[in-house]
Amino acid sequence: GPVLVPILGDQLTRDLASLRGRTKDDSVILMMEVWDEATYVRHHKQKIALIFSAMRHFAEELRDAGWKVDYTKLDDPDNAGSFTGELARAIERHDPRLVSVVEAGEWRVRQDMEQWADKFACEIEILRDDRFICTQAEFDAWADDRKELRMEFFYREMRRKTGLLMEDDGKPTGGEWNYDSENRKPPKDGLAAPERAKFAPDSVTQEVIELVGDRFGDHFGSLDTFGWPVTRDEAEEAADAFFAERIECFGPYQDAMVAGEDDLFHSMLSTSINLGLLDPLELCHRAEQAYRDGNAPLNSVEGFIRQIIGWREYVRGFYWHQMPHLQKANALNAQRGLPEFYWTGDTDMACLADCIRSTRDNAHAHHIQRLMVLGNFALLAGIDPREVQDWYLVVYADAYEWVELPNVAAMILYADGGKLASKPYAASGNYINKMSNYCAGCTYSPSKKTGEGACPFNPLYWHFMDRHRERLEKNHRIGRIYATWDRMGEERQRDYLDSAESFLETLEPAGAGWARAD
Numbered sequence: 222g223p224v225l226v227p228i229l230g231d232q233l234t235r236d237l238a239s240l241r242g243r244t245k246d247d248s249v250i251l252m253m254e255v256w257d258e259a260t261y262v263r264h265h266k267q268k269i270a271l272i273f274s275a276m277r278h279f280a281e282e283l284r285d286a287g288w289k290v291d292y293t294k295l296d297d298p299d300n301a302g303s304f305t306g307e308l309a310r311a312i313e314r315h316d317p318r319l320v321s322v323v324e325a326g327e328w329r330v331r332q333d334m335e336q337w338a339d340k341f342a343c344e345i346e347i348l349r350d351d352r353f354i355c356t357q358a359e360f361d362a363w364a365d366d367r368k369e370l371r372m373e374f375f376y377r378e379m380r381r382k383t384g385l386l387m388e389d390d391g392k393p394t395g396g397e398w399n400y401d402s403e404n405r406k407p408p409k410d411g412l413a414a415p416e417r418a419k420f421a422p423d424s425v426t427q428e429v430i431e432l433v434g435d436r437f438g439d440h441f442g443s444l445d446t447f448g449w450p451v452t453r454d455e456a457e458e459a460a461d462a463f464f465a466e467r468i469e470c471f472g473p474y475q476d477a478m479v480a481g482e483d484d485l486f487h488s489m490l491s492t493s494i495n496l497g498l499l500d501p502l503e504l505c506h507r508a509e510q511a512y513r514d515g516n517a518p519l520n521s522v523e524g525f526i527r528q529i530i531g532w533r534e535y536v537r538g539f540y541w542h543q544m545p546h547l548q549k550a551n552a553l554n555a556q557r558g559l560p561e562f563y564w565t566g567d568t569d570m571a572c573l574a575d576c577i578r579s580t581r582d583n584a585h586a587h588h589i590q591r592l593m594v595l596g597n598f599a600l601l602a603g604i605d606p607r608e609v610q611d612w613y614l615v616v617y618a619d620a621y622e623w624v625e626l627p628n629v630a631a632m633i634l635y636a637d638g639g640k641l642a643s644k645p646y647a648a649s650g651n652y653i654n655k656m657s658n659y660c661a662g663c664t665y666s667p668s669k670k671t672g673e674g675a676c677p678f679n680p681l682y683w684h685f686m687d688r689h690r691e692r693l694e695k696n697h698r699i700g701r702i703y704a705t706w707d708r709m710g711e712e713r714q715r716d717y718l719d720s721a722e723s724f725l726e727t728l729e730p731a732g733a734g735w736a737r738a739d
């Protein structure tokens with residue numbers, strides 16, 4: 222029989238390891254829309270539509286290039302509903318001599334994959350996903366060598382490995398590894414970015430949008446605004462637009478937030494990168510070229526490259542290094558249910574409301590919104606990590622567990638006890654006020670510290686610091702804050718704690734069934 226090559230929904234790469242060196246007349250490619258993947262959490266409608274549409278387009282592209290593609294649609298009457306079930310059916314149909322597959326990105330799916338060799342009579346080959354720059358062996362060796370894992374040092378290794386922004390003498394271009402100090406500009410009045418490239422749904426996407434509306438109509442989020450790139454060509458066009466119009470300001474305004482400006486100068490390429498439509502390393506080379514050609518400043522280019530070969534590779538290595546226990550980590554013992562407003566957007570905190578609106582409309586929010594508004598609130602309010610993890614996995618079109626979980630459990634919630642980040646990203650209303658224009662349109666005031674009308678982030682901040690004093694006081698990056706706390710005196714402290722507690726009492730926990738079927 223032929224070689225059977227299953228390609229998963231986030232492996233839509235022409236140069237995938239399992240396709241390399243295969244001949245077209247001796248291989249059958251298997252692609253599967255399956256109920257299990259579409260529902261293990263109740264993904265945002267746009268996320269499912271994006272993945273199905275991109276899968277269908279990719280299958281078409283492969284067929285046009287002469288490959289045989291066996292494609293199961295979600296509605297096919299005999300659809301077994303799972304990867305393993307569909308593979309079993311395909312093995313019966315094709316009687317392959319070999320199944321060659323690239324390792325799944327997520328632990329859950331990889332567990333299943335590892336059972337295939339025992340389940341099926343034919344030979345199974347699981348190949349390394351070499352679309353990532355750092356191998357797991359490399360990451361593990363790096364991590365096992367040190368007591369503290371810090372992205373910055375990992376990132377330097379990746380700069381050396383790739384040669385990106387490196388000079389012949391082994392020094393980083395411009396003399397520094399990191400230009401973040403130039404990348405914290407608050408938004409000027411009226412700061413607005415060029416419209417991102419949006420792609421009107423073609424007939425394939427429209428069909429998928431209908432399917433999703435039909436079958437997943439009660440999942441979170443809107444389908445109306447769908448405009449994601451669904452093919453490699455469209456993704457390239459989106460990348461072109463970013464390099465032409467937005468990279469210049471990408472660095473300086475990376476941490477800025479403006480109400481109603483959902484993309485600002487971000488690349489909006491994460492969905493395409495994660496699906497496999499764009500090659501992360503190629504994007505980094507393009508960014509470097511933009512700098513060398515004098516078309517983009519070093520701080521923007523270095524920042525962009527760091528997000529990709531630094532953070533993106535780092536969280537993936539960290540995920541596999543820490544699984545499966547990362548899923549259950551809860552170092553701060555956070556127990557509160559996720560507030561209902563994360564799903565409805567119904568809150569009078571203007572910053573949260575805008576971030577949740579963007580999340581619902583676009584299946585996207587940019588990094589600083591995910592980190593310093595939505596994440597910061599979940600941290601300070603002590604929301605149960607598992608509920609926060611489910612939320613992030615559901616709502617973002619770019620969310621796969623390997624990238625979502627480290628960002629949520631470790632980066633925003635400190636649930637790993639500080640393995641990934643050196644301190645919790647906790648901030649009061651002052652930070653959000655400085656980096657955004659949200660507060661001007663809010664019923665609360667960021668300068669009011671406690672009581673009626675005070676920005677809830679202010680008392681929540683001190684409530685958080687106070688309740689985790691024992692752990693955080695020892696942290697050299699945050700411990701000094703307790704001197705300020707102690708100087709306030711008991712009455713002021715009591716004000717903060719009472720304000721926080723009355724606020725926390727008002728939070729309505731979300732009902733069951735939003736993220737997972739009951």
Ligand code: FAD
Binds near residue numbers: 487488490592632
């Ligand atoms: P840009 O700002 O243009 O950045 C360029 C690229 O860098 C991104 O496309 C992405 O590939 C990469 N990148 C940047 N930051 C990170 C990071 N922290 N981790 C990994 N890659 C990064 N990103 C996801 O792809 N999927 C997720 O599920 C996801 N969940 C997140 C959850 C939280 C709590 C936080 C704080 C961040 C999360 N991120 C996630 C990272 C980041 O927010 C998104 O990658 C980014 O907002 C995507 O938009 P963009 O393409 O415009 O990014």
Ligand code: DLZ
Binds near residue numbers: 228231325
């Ligand atoms: C996220 C997702 C969804 C919603 N549906 C499918 C699907 O029907 N078929 C498929 O191959 N992949 C899907 N995916 C992406 C997978 O969840 C993702 O490829 C793996 O989980 C990565 O380990």
Ligand code: SF4
Binds near residue numbers: 570661664677
């Ligand atoms: Fe958010 Fe507080 Fe500003 Fe309101 S005042 S927008 S709640 S930071």
